[in-house]
Amino acid sequence: xxxxxxxxxxxxxxxxxxxxxxxxxxxxxxxxxxxxxxxxxxxxxxxxxxxxxxxxxxxxxxxxxxxxxxxxxxxxxxxxxxxxxxxxxxxxxxxxxxxxxxxxxxxxxxxxxxxxxxxxxxxxxxxxxxxxxxxxxxxxxxxxxxxxx
Amino acid sequence: xxxxxxxxxxxxxxxxxxxxxxxxxxxxxxxxxxxxxxxxxxxxxxxxxxxxxxxxxxxxxxxxxxxxxxxxxxxxxxxxxxxxxxxxxxxxxxxxxxxxxxxxxxxxxxxxxxxxxxxxxxxxxxxxxxxxxxxxxx
Numbered sequence: 465x466x467x468x469x470x471x472x473x474x475x476x477x478x479x480x481x482x483x484x485x486x487x488x489x490x491x492x493x494x495x496x497x498x499x500x501x502x503x504x505x506x507x508x509x510x511x512x513x514x515x516x517x518x519x520x521x522x523x524x525x526x527x528x529x530x531x532x533x534x535x536x537x538x539x540x541x542x543x544x545x546x547x548x549x550x551x552x553x554x555x556x557x558x559x560x561x562x563x564x565x566x567x568x569x570x571x572x573x574x575x576x577x578x579x580x581x582x583x584x585x586x587x588x589x590x591x592x593x594x595x596x597x598x599x600x601x602x603x604x605x606x607x608x609x610x611x612x613x
Numbered sequence: 614x615x616x617x618x619x620x621x622x623x624x625x626x627x628x629x630x631x632x633x634x635x636x637x638x639x640x641x642x643x644x645x646x647x648x649x650x651x652x653x654x655x656x657x658x659x660x661x662x663x664x665x666x667x668x669x670x671x672x673x674x675x676x677x678x679x680x681x682x683x684x685x686x687x688x689x690x691x692x693x694x695x696x697x698x699x700x701x702x703x704x705x706x707x708x709x710x711x712x713x714x715x716x717x718x719x720x721x722x723x724x725x726x727x728x729x730x731x732x733x734x735x736x737x738x739x740x741x742x743x744x745x746x747x748x749x750x751x
Contacts, residue, residue, distance in 0.1 A: 485645070490680075492638075492642040492644075492645040493676035493677050494631050494680055495676075495680030496684050497688065509614070517676065518682065518683050522676065525647030530650070546671060546698060547697065548697040549672075552692070604695075
């Protein structure tokens with residue numbers, strides 16, 4: 465984690481996918497499928513251990529400093545909104561996985577806003593790889609910075 | 614792996630109603646996900662922000678919509694899930710989440726359905742989403 469980040473990389477997070485955190489996230493999102501909380505149900509359904517819920521990668525928030533991250537992109541926090549987020553799944557993230565997520569800027573453009581003024585639209589992609597280095601899930605985030613009034 | 618769901622284009626599986634959203638719900642999500650922005654729990658801070666009250670983090674309603682999706686189709690069958698945040702969720706709002714099968718295509722021996730998803734609050738949509746899921750061959 466202390467290695468310098470390669471060019472174009474915004475940040476990197478690393479964590480163990482744990483049963484307890486999966487349970488917390490399952491409850492916090494009103495998800496009811498017992499495969500997320502009951503290892504026996506998970507095994508009966510063909511999983512090696514309990515699978516994480518679909519947006520589990522949000523737990524990276526525990527390791528991130530949103531203000532420092534926004535500053536590093538040269539964005540004004542008060543004018544930034546998250547426009548959209550898309551997850552692409554290569555296999556279910558499962559308790560026992562150890563993942564490293566590397567976030568990169570893949571697009572950074574100026575656009576004309578609908579009501580005049582210019583917006584900056586920054587697209588970030590985070591790829592999470594497992595302990596074998598195989599990709600598990602990719603996450604695309606689009607940040608929109610409104611122009612100054 | 615569990616058997617994929619049998620659906621047809623136009624099907625809209627039963628929706629889920631969550632709410633009214635409480636401060637406790639938001640704090641529970643903050644603890645799970647690690648988003649401790651005071652907009653989501655500190656009324657004194659919110660009063661300086663321009664918002665009329667505490668708002669939920671968009672990832673909370675996105676996660677609730679994702680929970681409906683995986684509970685309905687099986688987490689192992691979901692290939693993609695995307696959301697756009699269109700309006701804030703305030704304390705006391707009740708959310709209705711669900712979706713409709715838009716297309717089904719066959720590719721590489723699998724049937725893939727695309728879904729149009731929406732989470733709506735009392736005044737209209739708060740999150741609009743889409744997903745690709747593996748479904749039973751037709």
